[in-house]
Amino acid sequence: MKKLILTALVLFSAFSCSSKEEEPDPFETVVDYDQMTREYEEFKEANPEEKPKENPAVRGLALIESSDCLSCHTTNSKLIGPSYEDVAHKYTESDIDYLADKIIDGGKGVWGDIPMTAHPGVNKENARQMVKYILSLKK
DSSP states (O other), rough: HHHHEEEEEEEEHHHHOOOOOOOOOOTOOOHHHHHHHHHHHHHHHOOTTTTTGGHHHHHHHHHHTTTTGGTTSSSSSSSSSSOOHHHHOOOOOGGGGHHHHHHOOBBBSSSSSBBBBBOSSHHHHHHHHHHHHHHHTTO
16 A cells, blocks of 8 residues: 555656646737738739729738737727727827837837837838728728
């Protein structure tokens, strides 16, 4: 009986001390914006009849939908950050570069105390396309 208990303790110790594979963080989103842009350009070349895709606002929506933006923002209601419609009402076309920089660099204080996460992997042109979509929601 003592051998059985001792064996069980040794096995338990071995299993409890073994390293576990670390599970990926479910909140970590990695988006390859350059790859997304290449895929968009390939799609555009393969489907020249798709004229609505030429609209920067449509491209901006595609970029937003494939990023982590929708985890904090929605189109018409505040989530963690302001709604896109609220942003559209506050800013104009002259603010495109400012807002694109906010997407890339992040920020805090304009809409409250919760900071906006920086997105350094987004290139300036893609950020501008996202902003153009957001500003297109102005009614």
